[in-house]
Amino acid sequence: MSGPIHIQPGETFTLNVGPQHPATHGVLRVKMEMDGEYIVKAETVLGYIHRMHELMGENRTYPQVLPNLSRLDYLGALGYTHGHVLAVERAAGIEVPERAEYIRAITVELNRVASHLFWFGAFVMDLGGFTPLMYAIEDREYILDMLEAVTGSRLTYCYYRFGGLYNDIDDEFIDRARAFIPRMRKSLKKYDALVTGNIIFRKRLEGIGPISAEMCRKYGATGPVARGAGINFDVRKNEPYSVYPEFDFDVPVYDECDSLARYKVRMDEMEQSLRIIEQGLDKLPDGPIMPKKKPKLIKPPAGDYYQAVETARGSFGIRIVSDGTKNAYRFKLRSPTYSNMSLFDEACEGMMIMDALAMMGSLDLVIPEIDR
Amino acid sequence: MDQGSLQVGTQNVPSPLEPIPSSVVQFAAADKLINIGRVNSFWPLTFGIACCAIEMMATGCARFDMSRFGAEVFRPSPRQSDVMIVAGTITKKMMPGIKVLYDQMPEPKWVIALGNCAISGGPFVFDGQYSIVLGADTFLPVDIYIPGCPPRPEALLEGILQLENKVSGWNRWKDPEKA
Amino acid sequence: MIKDTVLQSLRELFPDPEPVVEEAAAESAEGDTAEDDKKKAAKKKVEPRVNGVIERDHAQYGYDIDVQLDPGELLAAVMILDKAGFFLECVTGVDWIKEEQLEAVYDFSRYDFDLCRVVVRTRTSRSEPKVPTISKIYPGAAWHERETHDFFGIKFDGHPHLVPLLLPEDADFHPLLKDFKP
Numbered sequence: 072m073s074g075p076i077h078i079q080p081g082e083t084f085t086l087n088v089g090p091q092h093p094a095t096h097g098v099l100r101v102k103m104e105m106d107g108e109y110i111v112k113a114e115t116v117l118g119y120i121h122r123m124h125e126l127m128g129e130n131r132t133y134p135q136v137l138p139n140l141s142r143l144d145y146l147g148a149l150g151y152t153h154g155h156v157l158a159v160e161r162a163a164g165i166e167v168p169e170r171a172e173y174i175r176a177i178t179v180e181l182n183r184v185a186s187h188l189f190w191f192g193a194f195v196m197d198l199g200g201f202t203p204l205m206y207a208i209e210d211r212e213y214i215l216d217m218l219e220a221v222t223g224s225r226l227t228y229c230y231y232r233f234g235g236l237y238n239d240i241d242d243e244f245i246d247r248a249r250a251f252i253p254r255m256r257k258s259l260k261k262y263d264a265l266v267t268g269n270i271i272f273r274k275r276l277e278g279i280g281p282i283s284a285e286m287c288r289k290y291g292a293t294g295p296v297a298r299g300a301g302i303n304f305d306v307r308k309n310e311p312y313s314v315y316p317e318f319d320f321d322v323p324v325y326d327e328c329d330s331l332a333r334y335k336v337r338m339d340e341m342e343q344s345l346r347i348i349e350q351g352l353d354k355l356p357d358g359p360i361m362p363k364k365k366p367k368l369i370k371p372p373a374g375d376y377y378q379a380v381e382t383a384r385g386s387f388g389i390r391i392v393s394d395g396t397k398n399a400y401r402f403k404l405r406s407p408t409y410s411n412m413s414l415f416d417e418a419c420e421g422m423m424i425m426d427a428l429a430m431m432g433s434l435d436l437v438i439p440e441i442d443r
Numbered sequence: 444m445d446q447g448s449l450q451v452g453t454q455n456v457p458s459p460l461e462p463i464p465s466s467v468v469q470f471a472a473a474d475k476l477i478n479i480g481r482v483n484s485f486w487p488l489t490f491g492i493a494c495c496a497i498e499m500m501a502t503g504c505a506r507f508d509m510s511r512f513g514a515e516v517f518r519p520s521p522r523q524s525d526v527m528i529v530a531g532t533i534t535k536k537m538m539p540g541i542k543v544l545y546d547q548m549p550e551p552k553w554v555i556a557l558g559n560c561a562i563s564g565g566p567f568v569f570d571g572q573y574s575i576v577l578g579a580d581t582f583l584p585v586d587i588y589i590p591g592c593p594p595r596p597e598a599l600l601e602g603i604l605q606l607e608n609k610v611s612g613w614n615r616w617k618d619p620e621k622a
Numbered sequence: 623m624i625k626d627t628v629l630q631s632l633r634e635l636f637p638d639p640e641p642v643v644e645e646a647a648a649e650s651a652e653g654d655t656a657e658d659d660k661k662k663a664a665k666k667k668v669e670p671r672v673n674g675v676i677e678r679d680h681a682q683y684g685y686d687i688d689v690q691l692d693p694g695e696l697l698a699a700v701m702i703l704d705k706a707g708f709f710l711e712c713v714t715g716v717d718w719i720k721e722e723q724l725e726a727v728y729d730f731s732r733y734d735f736d737l738c739r740v741v742v743r744t745r746t747s748r749s750e751p752k753v754p755t756i757s758k759i760y761p762g763a764a765w766h767e768r769e770t771h772d773f774f775g776i777k778f779d780g781h782p783h784l785v786p787l788l789l790p791e792d793a794d795f796h797p798l799l800k801d802f803k804p
């Protein structure tokens with residue numbers, strides 16, 4: 072060996088943050104042209120988990136597609152099923168009893184807390200801190216226990232039906248949920264003390280990964296990515312659906328546009344979800360969980376219908392184009408992570424790779440949702 | 444220790460129940476001990492593709508605790524791992540990557556297919572599916588199949604215990620169903 | 623209300639409007655088949671819809687304004703929406719095989735509390751589908767248009783990088799066309 076190799080200024084090499092990588096949270100590939108530690112150009116390559124949910128929506132009848140929606144974003148599966156069920160109910164004109172809507176809202180918010188907990192653990196693990204993952208997953212297991220007793224599954228739920236639910240909640244669920252809320256509030260304080268004030272954490276995230284509000288608008292980013300950029304947009308407040316108008320909760324918005332702002336938005340959202348669960352349990356009405364008159368075969372009138380819900384990652388939309396038959400003619404899923412990820416290529420130019428990966432973690436990616 | 448003409452890297456190390464060709468010097472007690480050491484420290488490759496990966500991570504965490512069986516050390520690099528847990532749907536685009544990772548793992552190595560998608564395509568098989576591979580065993584030699592969608596963490600632990608038995612012939616505890 | 627200003631500016635794109643008929647499909651699906659045979663053929667509407675702007679009931683359909691136009695007017699409409707501060711939700715396609723047309727559907731929405739969802743549709747022929755790209759106005763459309771091209775084969779003129787996004791790089795099939803066989 073003759074001596075150290077000198078890279079000429081301007082000479083770049085290609086680095087593949089490949090499909091198998093602990094920080095990409097699934098099979099995502101980013102081809103980066105690097106100049107030393109700095110990214111000159113990044114290109115995202117998708118399709119490694121493309122399972123074609125949209126074609127399944129066309130080949131199957133409306134009830135047969137229900138289990139598939141959970142596999143789209145497995146961490147927040149109830150939110151997606153909620154969107155699908157609301158879209159078909161809007162198209163076919165099915166009424167939902169109030170008790171069913173309250174239970175749906177409570178379980179969706181529990182699922183949102185579970186999803187944010189998992190994100191929190193994985194995000195801090197990306198930055199190098201392995202311990203919060205253990206704590207976060209332990210808290211998440213309490214939620215999964217509760218939901219498993221009612222729905223039967225831990226991760227990919229198929230709990231909602233068109234018109235309501237298939238299984239009612241019992242007193243044990245209500246007691247467990249009430250006992251969980253103070254426990255979770257204590258845990259949130261613990262995470263604040265352990266992680267948010269940590270000097271290494273703050274230096275890794277403060278000022279890193281700026282995503283401005285105008286960029287969010289041009290790319291269609293929603294959810295905590297937009298709320299961390301100062302945009303006050305939450306589908307539950309802007310375009311209310313289900314029983315959310317009955318609840319009193321805030322939408323956390325931070326102006327700094329950096330990764331720390333997006334982190335703080337999600338931590339605050341967990342607290343707001345706990346408030347919604349508390350109010351939901353207090354206001355839970357009695358009554359049936361399925362409507363009396365429900366069509367035996369779901370055949371919405373011809374036309375196209377759109378429904379948006381707020382999931383843990385942003386605004387999830389379903390567009391159903393129906394031609395009056397029992398299969399959908401076109402079943403389009405608008406996934407929030409797709410729009411959130413599309414700004415990564417432009418946003419990470421000129422950054423160091425460790426900052427780009429911190430930014431990618433703060434976007435909260437679930438790759439099967441991008442590839443559908 | 445002269446291993447004779449035993450070629451390393453072309454075959455799995457046999458369990459004590461399999462006869463070894465007589466041209467090789469055989470150390471029966473040492474092999475058995477080495478196998479027991481191997482199964483008590485499986486190092487999985489971090490290769491979660493989809494939903495089953497979350498259950499795999501939950502198994503590694505505090506409640507289900509894979510580390511009491513020695514298997515919580517997930518290595519991101521295939522050069523340092525010996526079990527590949529294929530967790531999730533395999534698409535045709537991803538398949539060459541998985542094969543490369545499998546080839547990069549040093550011998551001895553094993554494969555666990557976790558979840559319905561890795562066993563046979565799972566809930567994504569339908570008329571008109573053009574993009575997934577119907578199971579990991581179409582291109583990999585799978586040792587243990589764990590069904591479920593996703594399988595519970597206890598199922599993954601049972602799969603690891605069965606792999607331990609398959610590799611070394613040794614059981615951690617008596618099977619309660621046998622008398 | 624932003625909805626009225628946007629309706630006004632979009633209606634100006636159609637200087638010679640024909641009387642815009644509210645789609646008969648919603649009523650005729652429940653009513654009886656009195657019209658013509660086309661309705662029985664599981665089509666979206668009785669007669670081809672004319673270009674124009676329709677106001678929709680949000681509670682029933684999920685969106686407020688429905689615009690259908692020719693591909694040539696697409697950029698003008700999208701620029702009106704960009705100036706009014708809408709964000710791009712998604713771009714997708716629908717294959718109307720019986721009418722030999724492919725439709726590109728654009729969804730727009732707003733961030734503020736002045737809710738107004740706009741759907742812009744444009745139709746092009748199935749054999750030579752070409753639509754101008756909106757990625758110069760909304761960079762986020764780059765990925766959406768690549769995906770629509772993957773699934774339907776619609777070519778977006780002027781797109782900087784129209785290669786497969788979700789399908790493998792060498793794919794030459796379009797899965798969501800109604801006559802697709804794997």
